[in-house]
Amino acid sequence: MRKKIIVALLLIISFVSTEAQTTNNTSITTSKTDDPDNLATEYFTQIMGVALSATSNLKLYQFVYDWIGTPYRLGGGNKKGIDCSGFAFQLYNKVFNTVIGNNSRNIFSMVNPVSKEELKEGDLVFFKIGSRSITHMGVYMGNNKFAHASTSKGVMISDLDEAYWRKYYYKGGRLLASIRESMN
Secondary structure: OHHHHHHHHHHHHHHHHHHHHOOOHHHOOOOOOOOHHHHHHHHHHHHOOOOOOOOOOHHHHHHHHHHOOOOEOOOOEEOOEEOHHHHHHHHHHHHHOOOOOOOHHHHHOOEEEEOHHHOOOOOEEEEOOOOOOOOEEEEEEEOOEEEEEEOOOEEEEEEOOOHHHHHHEEEEEEEOHHHHHHHO
């Protein structure tokens, strides 16, 4: 909760600063700080550099925003603590009405691999950290950013181009069409 208040304050300061520096009022987009959807949009566009558009899945971004800062807990599956596959499981369940596996290796067996350049919002990204098998995963958000539950900072957004993630990146994946269709 404290992180969300800090993010909201940063957004307000950023907005006020932008408004003071901009002379062309037509280019200013005002935000309602009491609208959580708008705060999530502002968070992702200004702070994270993820370009939201009319084609973006706002439910996905709102879900991630609501979980930011949730602590990491191996085997966890709620806001008291969650691990990377638990976070992906919750996200797919709530955002896409789809039940996926319960660990990163099981979930990887449910996707068609896609290249980094082909990743789309909601695709999954997998990492091999100090192992020959998949040990970590996240959900792609666009603009090389992905949401995940890190062991050190809990649920957060990271960049695939950061040296650490680039080093351990294994593959991206899109849920198999047969799995998506069986849920609808």
